[in-house]
Amino acid sequence: MARSLAMLARHSRQESMALLKLAMPICGAQLAQSGMGVTDVIMSGRVSATDLAAVSVGSSLWLPLMLFITGTLIGLTPIVAQLLGGKRSERICPYVHQALWLSIALGIVAGLLLWFSIEPVFRLMAVPTRVMDLSTAYLAAVAFGMPGVALYQALRAYSDGMNHTRPTLWISLIGLGINVPSNYLLIYGGDGLVALFGEIVPAGLRALPALGAVGCGIATALSMWAMCLAMLLYTKRSRAYGPVVLWQTLTRPQWSMMMELLHIGLPIGVAIFVEVTLFTLIALLVASLGEITVAAHQVALNFTSILFMLPLSLAMALTVRVGNTLGAGRPELTRFVAWNGLFVCLLIALLNNVILWLTAGPVVALYTSNQQVQALALSLISLAMIYQVSDSLQVNMAGALRGYKDTRIIMAITLLSYWLIGLGSGHLLGSIGISGVTDALGVYGYWIGLIAGLTVSALLLGWRLKRISRSVADGTRQVPQS
Incomplete structure (x- = not known):
């Protein structure tokens, strides 16, 4: 018994180190990309309140x-990870090319939506005219x-699936390094220099x-294309991608391949x-509760x-690890x-608390x-400590299910848990109250509601992961092969 436990602990330690090795560069990249958003807010805010509001x-x-x-x-990531784990690297290149075609289409559509469809949204949101005009520009x-950031994300998904996550970190830092001086130059102009x-x-x-705000938008676009070009050059010249020759010919x-990518990725x-819209809608609903409440909500949420x-x-890295081992034909x-990934994420959640x-x-x-803002923000952070565990678990369960290519259930559970339970119960408790039980609790x-929604999501995703992992391990369910 003791020997079995020692072997299990050693195996868990090895797997945890492999997971963290993948996850840490991804985390650095996420923080660098968040830094771009922080830079935009700080620099535009120093021009005027209108520019800050527009951004x-x-x-x-x-x-x-x-x-x-x-x-x-x-x-694309679980497809590449499974093909790599199954030593079928020759199948990777066509899938990456289809993802690139798809990314171009998605990027162009998104650009056109931002160009032509924004003014009606602003009018619906009752955005002041000056802010609307500046934000439209x-x-x-x-x-x-x-289109540039869409191409970058496709190449990033490919690189992550190849167990090569460090380029994401370095290229995100390049993006941040371009964003900061470009922001300064374009927002403040010659007077700033x-x-x-x-x-x-x-x-x-x-x-x-x-x-001002328009310069911030130009700097953002420049950073997007810089990251795209950097990732393109790296995937073309680096030997880290082994036998996959991505840029010799273009499929x-x-x-059929594009539909498979959408079948997995669209959910x-x-x-x-x-x-994202859950948190956006809550921010809009909280806005009616006063400046102190809005400020405290944003501070607690940002931290x-x-x-x-x-x-x-960790969730993104877990998708890769599950895909690798599944592709290698080792379902047990x-x-x-x-489940070891979930154990690691639980420890991380407790550390965060x-x-x-x-x-x-x-x-x-x-x-x-x-x-007043400090006191309210601290009380909200106390509530956040409750949902840190359920939020960490649910996002990593979703990451593991992506590795199994089981993504439609994630979409269904998310819709139910976030909008119906999270937003619905939050609005009921925050703005209406429960007759005979409690009055409206405001931001609390x-x-x-967030705690309720994230907890339900964790429970349902945990049930689904238990069912999928067991059925695949005992051979009663097959994961679709690419």
Whole structure:
């Protein structure tokens, strides 16, 4: 018995290290990409409140579109991981090419939507005219970058599936490195350069106009294309991708392969879009509760979202590990990999809670000096410590199920858990209350709704993963082969 436990512990340690080796670069890349958003907000906010509002409102529209594209293209990752694990590398290249064709189409459609369909949305949201005009121009600039970021995400999904996650980190840092100086130059113009470098700035550069929010959009598009080109060059020249020769010839569009990618990826894209819109809708509903509540909600959500990057990265790495072992024809090991990944994510969630407990006060004080905002934000972070566990578990269960190519159930569970239970119960508790039980709880009600939705999601995804992993391991269910 003791020997068996020792072997299990050793096996778990080895698998956990392999998972973390994949996850850590992904986490760094996620943080770098978040840094671009933070940079946009800080730099545009120093121009004017109108520019800040334009960038904030515009970001709330293009980010969900980009995340939908990202989720849809993630469908390539388990396909590549399974083909690599099954030593069928010659099949990888055609699938990557189909993902590239698909990414071009998605990027162009997203760009056109940002270019032509924004004004009605702004009018529906009752956005002030000056903010609407400025945000429309900002989004028109971002629109040019959408095909680039879509191509980048397709190549990233391929690289991750090949167990090669480090390029994602380095290229995200390149994107951040381009975003910051481009933002400064285009947002503040020549006057900003003079303020930074003094009289040594050449006359030609001094004449550059300060574009404000529009400059921020141009800088974002430049960063998107820079990341795309960097990933393209890396996948072309690096030897890390072994026998896959991606750029020698280009496979023509093939409907059957593209449908397989959409069959796996589209439910992921919808699920991510649903999750993003849940938080967006809650932010809009909380907006009616006053400035103090809105500020505290945003501070608590922003801080906890940063810590959530590691569980999210583990989920993306777990998709690769499950796909690799499944492709190698080792379903029993795949089952172990999936559940060991959940054990690791549980430990990470508990670690995040310890970090929240120890650092919440000082960190919240960095966001704001308002005592009322601080007190409310700290109480919301206490609630966040409850859902950290369920949120981490549910996102990693979804990651494992993606490795099994079982994605439609994720979409169904997400719709039920997030919108019906999370948003529905949150709005009931936050704005209406339960007759004879409690009055409206305000922002606390919405956060309790989040806890309920994420907990139900974790329970349902856990049930599904248990069923799928067991049936695949005992041979009563076959995972579709690419």
